[in-house]
Amino acid sequence: MPQAAETVPTSLFEGADQGYSIKLDAFEGPLDLLLHLIRKNEVDIYDIPISLITRQYLDYLKLMKELNLDLAGDFLVMASTLLQIKSRMLLPLPEPEEGEGEEQEDPRAELVRRLIEYQRYRDAGLELGARELLGREVFARPCADGCCLEGFVTADDGPLELDLFELSEAFNQLLARIPSARAHEVAGQDTLSIVDAINEILSRLDGRESMEFESLFLDDISRERMIVTFLALLELCRIKLLKVIQNSRYGTIHIFPSVAATDNDGVSDALPFA
Amino acid sequence: MHFPSLNAIIEGLLFVSDGPMTLDRLTELLPDYERASVRLAVQELRDDYEQRGAGVHLVEVAGGWQLRTVPELMPYLSRMVKGRPARFSQSALETLAIVAYRQPITRQEIEYLRGVDTGAVLKTLLEKKLVKILGKKDIPGRPIIYGTTREFLEVFNLKDLKGLPTLREIQSLDEVPIFEVQEELPLGGEQRGEP
Numbered sequence: 001m002p003q004a005a006e007t008v009p010t011s012l013f014e015g016a017d018q019g020y021s022i023k024l025d026a027f028e029g030p031l032d033l034l035l036h037l038i039r040k041n042e043v044d045i046y047d048i049p050i051s052l053i054t055r056q057y058l059d060y061l062k063l064m065k066e067l068n069l070d071l072a073g074d075f076l077v078m079a080s081t082l083l084q085i086k087s088r089m090l091l092p093l094p095e096p097e098e099g100e101g102e103e104q105e106d107p108r109a110e111l112v113r114r115l116i117e118y119q120r121y122r123d124a125g126l127e128l129g130a131r132e133l134l135g136r137e138v139f140a141r142p143c144a145d146g147c148c149l150e151g152f153v154t155a156d157d158g159p160l161e162l163d164l165f166e167l168s169e170a171f172n173q174l175l176a177r178i179p180s181a182r183a184h185e186v187a188g189q190d191t192l193s194i195v196d197a198i199n200e201i202l203s204r205l206d207g208r209e210s211m212e213f214e215s216l217f218l219d220d221i222s223r224e225r226m227i228v229t230f231l232a233l234l235e236l237c238r239i240k241l242l243k244v245i246q247n248s249r250y251g252t253i254h255i256f257p258s259v260a261a262t263d264n265d266g267v268s269d270a271l272p273f274a
Numbered sequence: 275m276h277f278p279s280l281n282a283i284i285e286g287l288l289f290v291s292d293g294p295m296t297l298d299r300l301t302e303l304l305p306d307y308e309r310a311s312v313r314l315a316v317q318e319l320r321d322d323y324e325q326r327g328a329g330v331h332l333v334e335v336a337g338g339w340q341l342r343t344v345p346e347l348m349p350y351l352s353r354m355v356k357g358r359p360a361r362f363s364q365s366a367l368e369t370l371a372i373v374a375y376r377q378p379i380t381r382q383e384i385e386y387l388r389g390v391d392t393g394a395v396l397k398t399l400l401e402k403k404l405v406k407i408l409g410k411k412d413i414p415g416r417p418i419i420y421g422t423t424r425e426f427l428e429v430f431n432l433k434d435l436k437g438l439p440t441l442r443e444i445q446s447l448d449e450v451p452i453f454e455v456q457e458e459l460p461l462g463g464e465q466r467g468e469p
Binding site for chain 2: 029117123125129134137138140189
């Protein structure tokens with residue numbers, strides 16, 4: 001947010017004589033801190049006085065340590081980069097070899113490029129945050145959960161094909177519903193292979209146009225059985241016998257047979273598990 | 275009963291729709307009308323709302339049209355709407371901006387640009403469905419590549435990715451840079467404007 005940007009420059013090293021007044025969380029990272037130091041010292045970003053900036057940067061790290069703050073490794077990496085640049089600037093430049101017309105690049109150039117690039121994205125981010133956001137400044141009819149369209153699944157309704165992230169998220173929600181108190185049960189009575197689970201899914205789908213993802217996992221299903229069923233579902237997607245479709249974000253997930261079911265017995269041939 | 279005008283029909287469709295509606299979708303739902311007249315009607319409708327100074331207006335977001343309240347109503351509406359409004363930290367915004375302007379992009383590239391670890395932020399953005407996994411990059415290690423979603427455009431009130439604010443050059447005291455400043459960044463133009 002824009003106001004955050006305004007608070008940054010004023011707070012850090014002001015009144016350094018009486019001790020620091022700081023706002024530590026204001027810095028998103030080493031680049032943010034460096035930009036702040038450059039602005040505070042009113043120096044040209046294309047001609048950074050590297051020893052001054054390095055000193056102030058290290059002071060800041062020391063301060064963080066004194067305050068027992070977790071010093072992110074990224075800050076240390078930048079410190080060593082600064083020191084390396086500083087030492088390279090102290091060394092005399094080697095004579096450019098003959099035939100090599102190119103000028104030696106300023107040791108600071110790479111850092112300056114990164115700083116400028118970073119500043120552009122930081123500003124762009126602030127600009128994004130200052131836009132009129134849905135749910136903050138502007139509102140639309142709150143129908144996102146499909147209150148009026150739930151239950152309708154039609155092929156031409158532009159269904160969202162699910163990505164893996166959403167499918168596994170849905171599965172995680174299901175897993176969370178199972179009580180974990182069964183830890184001491186001795187397994188072995190009800191083993192289910194993926195092939196069995198595939199056949200079960202297919203037989204439940206048989207003759208129906210679609211079924212709900214959750215209905216596969218109803219009842220008092222065991223964790224193991226749930227996992228096997230889910231793996232079976234993934235396998236069926238992989239061999240393209242099923243389509244998994246979600247009509248709206250967070251909506252119900254539906255499972256469709258993706259080909260007009262041929263003979264289900266042929267399935268096991270295509271499976272690596274068979 | 276009088277026959278409703280095309281503008282009225284479209285207004286009804288947009289009112290009931292639970293998300294931005296593309297011109298394609300509208301044309302599909304209105305087979306009796308030419309695409310050009312549907313487009314014209316949408317524009318008339320938009321101007322109509324604008325001129326009336328209405329509480330809702332018709333905006334183009336995420337490649338479609340949606341009825342949204344005007345920003346001036348914010349203080350009144352936020353009292354009524356349940357739940358906290360969307361809040362974005364600076365790191366979330368930075369990361370989003372980088373993904374938006376530079377997609378497809380790997381986490382490593384984001385972290386190089388930001389200079390800090392970005393795993394947690396990315397995870398949150400994925401969960402909020404503002405960012406999605408586009409696939410894997412065909413380089414050693416096959417890192418995951420990320421891009422922005424349609425929800426990103428919807429939430430940030432953007433027509434499409436080209437509607438992103440242009441990246442500004444840094445304000446410099448010295449007008450002559452020592453080295454060449456990088457070219458304007460590509461916007462990942464072929465991002466689908468499809469629903």
